[in-house]
Amino acid sequence: MLLVDNIVILKEVFPTTLLKLREIENNIDEKFVKIEEAKNGCKTLSIKKEEKWVYLHSKYNPIREAEAIIDEYKDIKDETSVIFYGVGLGYHIDAFLEKHPDVNFYIYEPIPEILYHYLSNKEIKNLPSKRLKNIITGMDTQTIGLFLNEFIDKSMGRVELITLPIHKQIFPENYRDFLDSYKTIVKGKMSNMAVESSFQKRWILNSMKNFKEIISTPNIMVEKRGQFKGKTALLVAAGPSLNEEIENIRYIKENGLAYIFSVGTTVNTLINNNIYPHATTTYDPQEVNQVAVKKIKEMEISEIPLIFGSSVGYETVEDYSGKKYHMLTDQDTVSRFYLRTKNNESIDRVYDAPTISVITLQILYNLGFSEVILVGQNLAYLGEKKYSSGSVYWTGLSVAEKAKAKLVKDVYGNDILTNPGYITMKEQLEFYIKEYEGLKVINATKGGAHIEGTTFMELEEVIKNHLNTKIVEEGWLECNPTEYDIDYLISQSKKMDKEYEEGLKLIKEYYKVLNSISTFIKNKNYNQAEKMYIKLDKVFSKIEKNKFFMTFIIPRNRVSYKALIDSIDSLNEEKDKTLKGERIVNSFKYFMDLCKKDIDELFPTYEELKRTILEYN
Template sequence: MIKSNQKELKNNHKLLLDLIVKNENFLSEEPLKIGDSKTGDKTLEVDINGRPLSIHSKYNPLKEAQKVVDQYRNGIDQYNHIVFLGCGLGYHIEEFINQYPDKKYTIYEPSPAIFYQLLCTRKVDTTILSKVNNICLDFDPIYWEQLINELVHDYDSKVLLVILPSYTRAFSEQIEEFTKLYKEKIQQRGMSLTADLHFSKRWTLNSLINLPETIKSPNILMDKKEVFYGKPVIIVSAGPSLHEELENLREIKKNGTAYIIAVGSANKALIASDILPDAVSTYDPQKHNYRVFMPMLEKNIDTVPMIYGTSVGYETVEKYKGPKLHFVTTQDTVSPYYIDYGDRPIELVDDAFSIATVTFEIFAKLKADPIILVGQNLAFKDNLYYSKEIRRGKSGNAEIKEKDLTKVLTVKDVNGKDIKTNMSLNQMRLNLEEKIRIYDNVQVINTTKNGANIEGANFLYLNEVIEKYLDIKVVKRNWYTLKDSHPIEKTLHKISKMEREETSFKGLYEKVRRIIEEISNATENYSINKLENLLSKLDKSMKKLMNNNFFQFIILPISRIDYEKLQFEVKKLQTIDDITTRSRIITKEFGGYLIICKKIYNELLPEMKLNTHSKLRTLKGKYYSSDCGVFKYTRGWSTHRYSNDINRVDSKIYYNTRKNAEAISFKFSGSSIKIFAGTRNDFTSKVKVTIDNEEYIVSSKSNESTEFIFEPDFPILEVRNLEEKMHFITIELLDDNHFVFNGIEIEANARVFHIEEVTEIRDLEIGKRIRCHYKANFNKPGVFSGLGKETKLFISSQSNDYPNGDFYLIMVDKDGEKLKLISDRNVQKNISWSIDLTNQLNRYKKSDQIKETIQINLLESSEWDYYIVNSEMLELNKIPKSDWNLLPGSYFWTETLQNKGVVYRGMNYEQCNNIAFKGVTPNYEARDSAGARIKMLIIM
């Protein structure tokens, strides 16, 4: 090697030099021929299959290099990073650097011997080696695969690949492989980046809200290994070819010779054909994911277990009423922190572009054998995108849509013929093939007729698979049940620890924010010595912040893209010598990132504390939220939702006041109580809690800065060892500062009562209320029961699609022996209207104690106005409007038909839902969903 070249490598590319020196004997023996061109410049010749091939022009390599640059001149300004595929003797690289000195440069050389000859033949220390950022020699595929990963994750780079023309002939295989993998990774990165941008907050939110269910359900990878080991598993996808295999699947299901797992929309085709899968699998974090299971929800099928990724849309977990098993995805940082698996390390499943790939990895890890793919077309067939049975979008069929035909490409099918697919489906295929390569010890059979060929999965007709592999019954009944639940005690310890870390995070955040502020001031004043000290303090404080558990498990996963950008900017600072310039960049970048962290904190803290910690803590007790209906508020209270931008229409509600003497009252029977409120440094320090005649003065003032949302659900008072009897409680504000009330916790065998609550029908009068239970399936009228009793906890004030809880009936009128009561909330969130809906709702399960006649109807629209909106009845005017749970979007059907439509109502809101006509008679068919709020007539 020329000494100056070696010296420059030692200074800037030390690891590369060590690699070259280690392999120098091998590199020097390569049969490469160095010669002179007509202009006297060196040229290079390689041997390709016994034939010589010139890497450079034998006449004028420099002029040839200029032509290479000219080929890329148009549009080069949009790129800031040039990657050379092939360096040869470096002429074109030098020309690029001369003409575009400000760009970033990288070299990939498929023949390390050629680069070695460059070092030995030409002095390029100042023209190439000192200017190029990265040099990758193809000693092993791991080197260039690592380079590609670095390129696609470099957010600041817009990369242009420049191929030396002779290399497309001399090293066609390596160049093609590099460019192919680069394009695939770019596509994957684009899809992954899009997913990160869209779902990063959703992944964490879902994992938090799903956690109470996750803790109760088996982890399929850790609790069910023995079920699937060596057993055949069929992964059924929704491709067009599924239709042709339904009868084969029916036979397999009947005989129990393989576990049938439906992924994506495949359950729709199976249910439509009266075939119940052995399980369904899901992982999509989006809100609408539950719609995939609509046929099962509508038919109230609750015997098929759902295998869900812990970061799946929480709505899916809430609405699906069948048995559940979970798996922890790599996008979920929450569950691994909270759930205790003892000494066993938690097994994770990679997030992927399709649920089929995710499900394949699950059963490959479980060592199922064989894994059989059905309906995995990953391409178009007969103008179909899905199997015929599936109704897709507004068209109501399974046909290809215009949007599917963007970026169409051709691949080989299982018979070696050309078949059309699109980029999205093809990326799913590539992703699945990659997983099959990783789990190469698992036999994978593709039975998809005319589907895309899947490398690593041999094609075999399903009827042949049945004959060859599926000859004995393997499916066990109730295989999905959990013998022992996960221990809650260690999770409760983790909750306490996380809440300490959350408090610590706010302190660390404030410290970093103040340092950044000081850096900004010192920069403007050119206080150089002070800046050095402050930058050192910032570095130490940021490290502490980033090591904080709340940051690591909640903030960072959501802000990962912004964090990676921050890291990239920090790396660039190493090239900037001027301390004031560095300080300005630090102020801007770190300050911007802190604002993002604060926004995430303010949105996710209420979800963590109210939806996760509160539910987990009360697995052994009862928690009554401020909007559950048992608390009587004076008129100075207002309701608010915790704000977020995660499209949660059902975000939690809290009650707030800042008026002296405003109060809450309720009764409870039991021996202990805990009261929860919001805390912050601008909140009240004077709250009087009276239990019977005993007074307690408590505070909701804390050290938390107004930079952040208040700390919700903080225990401001706990009283134990009370006498087992009915206790009367008031909570009263004693000043004009903010007081946020979140709720109370009592023992599992205790009960809370509204001040105006009665337990016997005979005690009812206008303004009084009585408890009642309602249970219903999805979009179906349910059954009422338990008047006066506590059957379960309350139905949410915002209601839900699967109500199974209590609510209040408030008495609004009396006509002789007939009592009229109206429900204090929508008892069901979504139910389709039909002409017979009232009759269907009129179902009360009587007990022996109730002798009265009970009739249940929908309200007339005029009754809503008379009793609630414009009520002049003194007894009803005493009831705050908030007691009727009049929430945005909580509309409900009435019995009123008007203008050829049915009226549905909300507070000060009326709208008719149009109904079709047939001839002269209205054809009252089921329409869009609204809530169900009922009136009950009790005839004494």
């Protein structure tokens, strides 16, 4: 039966796991799993597999075997977060924690009967580390998904998956299911963190730099919301199959059969073929994004409207010769603070996505289009190509890309090569297509990846069966700039100035508290240091609520901010009082040093933003 102290801990900290173990404890099958004694006197665990008993640990020396398993894991840092997959009787867990007692760790045992035996024989409180964050069991996808999302949300640095080797051999399907979820969730979130780390500075800088354009142009999702019911839009991407569809697109444009929206660099391919879309969309925050409108600027084309995200690379919008329309992005905290419409109606925003096609689909749904036709949306390789000719990007595949390629089904049901990035984009498109009830999506991408929720139909057939009437109206985008509330804008600007001054005072107070903690720790005056921790928490809370920090500074340091927040429990759990003080000072000082640097860097842009607001009328 479960050890009493383990029951107490499970009840207080991991109640869901205790409930699952209670469900099976009266039905433990000794013909499936049982405890035996190894040759060296330690306990071992045996599992019945296909009429044979298989040992989960060595039947001679489980401890030595565990040490050999753990020797495989090198370069483990204190900030590493670890999942132990497969617990057995925990010998490998003990061996690892003896070497690395300062890591945060999680235990996942898919087989409840095995976890039951572990907790009936080993005391959790006697583990070589007190940093156990969760212990779970169960094989359903919801349990695994919730666990992995919690794991990655609380992880500060590297993540490590440590498996009990024989466990995954005995239960290969369980391991395969877990590994699939692990790759999808953990790697996906790590990828998102990498994106945030790369873009966090630019999102805010762009939102500030673009503010003048935002308040002087129409917000397309306000001014044209729901105005295209019953209409069809062509969403044209720069996939390699686009080259085959040029004449079909030309026919559609010349006869006004659908509204043509090009995404990202696609417009360059269309211009190369003397086709001007009805609009082109862009939202990437990077400086290099200006290649998306390179040809338009070079040729001084004024007939193609630009629909830009408010946090798009400001270089893209600068000197654009055509008409401009904006959409507010969810990464733009600047407009969120400063802007509201005169009648204070809610303003739709586009949610960040790995591809401009997903952003554009959100816009088209907002505008009310009833049917969207995807063209050039390959989301896979077409032979040796990944982009259409003339899109600016290199069209061919590298050796490394070929090596990392994965198989998916194409629109014809055949296997086709793609990459993890395209798969993520495909999944995002599928998510929104499922969400948007009443929106019909036709995938007219020859040789492209199958997109769930769409109907495949070649563009020639679409033209023949669906696009037989002129629907495009002249001046379809004509409208005045959105009337944002001027009084509110000026009032918010004055508020922000006060918040800026208050923020500077809070920074001084923050550093003063950190210096006091350092002094008290150096003098081993731990009681006073504890009082200062409380004061630091109060100052930090004020900084988190300060509008200048909330709008400009924390979003530019969101990855470091998350790491600091996630580390607070770990810092407070530190038993060594000197080490605790040093870690708190170092962690909090590092974060504020980043913030202070950003304030200095952003000051000229902030002053420019204030002038823009004063000049707005």
